Amino acid sequence: MARIGLISLSDGRDYVHSGIVEFVRSTEDRLAAALAEAGHEVVRASTPVFANTEATSAGREIEAAGVDLTVLHYCVWAFPHFTMLAAGALRGPLVLVANPDPVQPGMVGMLAAGGALDQIGRRHTRLWGDPASVVATIGTRGNAAAAVAKLRGSTFGRIGGRPMGMNTAVANTDQWQRQFGIDVEEIDQWEIVRRAEAADPAEKRTAREWLERHATVRYDGVKLTPELLERQIGAYLAMRSLIDEWHLDFTGVKGQPELTRHFATMDVAEAFLNDPYDWNGPKETHVCATEADMDGALTMQLMKHLSGTPVLFADVRHYHADRDIWDLCNSGQHATWFAARSDDPAENLARVTLHPEVFFFPAGGASVHHIAAPGRMTLARLTRLDGAYRLQLMPGEFENYDEATTAALEAQSTPEWPHAFARLDVPAETFLSRFGANHIHAVPGDLRPELREVCDLLGMTLDEFTRG
Structure with a gap:
């Protein structure tokens, strides 16, 4: 929910204002109450x-109250220069709201103020109607503004460099600072190795035993052993210490090929950083993108701020044309929360299997496998076209099938990895010809209205995919 400022504008003639001030206050009371009832501060x-x-x-x-968005409220005629002076002291987004009344010309006041703002190039949104009719739209823009505001002043921890020549995983740090207000801290992957080895052996053992109790662990004595699983848990603890020490708000880990060839995969660490719990109990989710995918992590961080849930990270691995479904699958990156989307970690982990890693990763470790639970989803990705950011956005549905069908579908890609079988509301030809990355991200529900507002606030192009 958003922190919303509210200013009512009135008539500058003292004798007029004194006769209407109670009407202004009572109308503002109704709007404030409706916003508060919707959960906003x-x-x-x-x-x-x-x-x-x-x-x-x-x-x-x-402005001093640190609001995400300010509502300028017009229920009577208001001198337009009052809006200009107030707006001059406000740095955040503005919403002009008129309360139509045939007696009081609030709509006239909003139009006069909006026109004045247009003349100086100050962007704003205009709404009109009684509080019940405008509060949802104000809330949508407020939530988007809050998500954008949380990016500013944050720090991304980039652990390692570009993975396997993947250009779409690397962003311009100057552009990030200018457009989003995000700093990037560069940290070597050696810090994960060093800190993992020094991590508390007792906690590594406790975590391993917790996973053995709640998930299915398929040790094979070679690629997955108790020692290798504890090494991966140590990598998670190493990341937690780096996050705390460097005050990192979200992160990405290169992983390939150095760690996956000579140390262990980061699958366990990435899954549980993105989860809302670990063996110590509930915790805040921390967005961590595999392959140090900067734009992927940025997309996830925005979606996390809007949804309050973990955010899926996946490769667009395969399109099953006979079923019109996509296999969204990437190593062990998916947070285990997606297995059942339950507040109870035991319910999610009951559907999780830790498999020995596949031949791509000689160092071994566990791959965190599960099938994402069904439901309506919002899928999105920040990509760049000729250097300019755009948000590619679409709705979809995660689907589950019977055991035999699921096994047959998994076998066509990598069965040891986590999978989300998605039916996207976009033709395959459109998606494959336009989508600007190999990674995609998802959260439950419909966040398209908020993400459209994010694009407007950040001055980004919206590239929305539809069936039509």
Whole structure:
């Protein structure tokens, strides 16, 4: 939910304002109550604005409160320069809201103020209607503004460099700082190896035993042993220490080929960083992208801020044309939460199998396998076209099948890895000819309205895929 500022604008003639101020306040009360009932935190200016000094002080008051978005509220005729003065003190996005009333010309006030903002190039959104009719739209834009605001001042930890020549995994750090306000901390993968070896042996053992109790662990004595599983757990603990020490808000780990050839895969670490729990209990999810995919991690971080849930990371591995479904599958990256999407880790882990790693990864370790639970999903990815960011966005459905069908589908790719079988609301020809990366990301539900607003706030192109 968002932190929303609220300023009501009034008439600058004192004798007029004194006769309408109670109407302004009561109308503002209704809008504030509707926003609060929707779950938002509302910060109201101390008084309706009726003078130029009040306009500036109200803007400064709301700006100092650190709001994500400010609503400028018009239920009466309001002098337009009050809006300009208030907006001059506000750095965040603006929504102009008119409460149509045949007696009071609030809509006239909004149009006059909006036109003045247009003249100086100050972008804003306009809405009109009673509080019940506008609160959802304000909330959608507020949630998007909150997600964008959380990016600014954050730090991405890039562990390792470009993986296997993957250009789409590498972004321009200057562009990130300018457009999103994100700093990038470069850290060598040796830190994972060094810290994993030094991690607490007792915690590594406790974590291994917890996984053995709740998931199915298929040791083979070669690619997956208790020692290798504890090494992967040590990598998770190493990442946690790096995150705490360097104050990293989200991360990505190169992994291939150095760690996967000579140390162990990062599958366990990446899965549980993205999970809302580990063997110590509930925790905040931490977005960690495999193959140090910067734009993938950025997409996930935005979607996490909007959804509050873990975010799927997957390769677009295969298209089953006979079924019109996609196999979204990538090593052990999927958070185990997606197995059942339950608040109870035991319920999710009951559907998880730790397989010995496949021949791609000579160092061995566990691959964290499960089938993503069914449900309506939002799928998205930030990609770049000629250097400019765009958000590629589409709805879809994760599907589950009977055991024999699932096994047959898995066998066509890599059965040891996690899979999400997705029916996308876009023709395969359109997707494959336009999608700008090999990785894709997903969260439950329909976040398309919020992601459209994110694009508008960040000045990005929206590339929305549809069936039509």
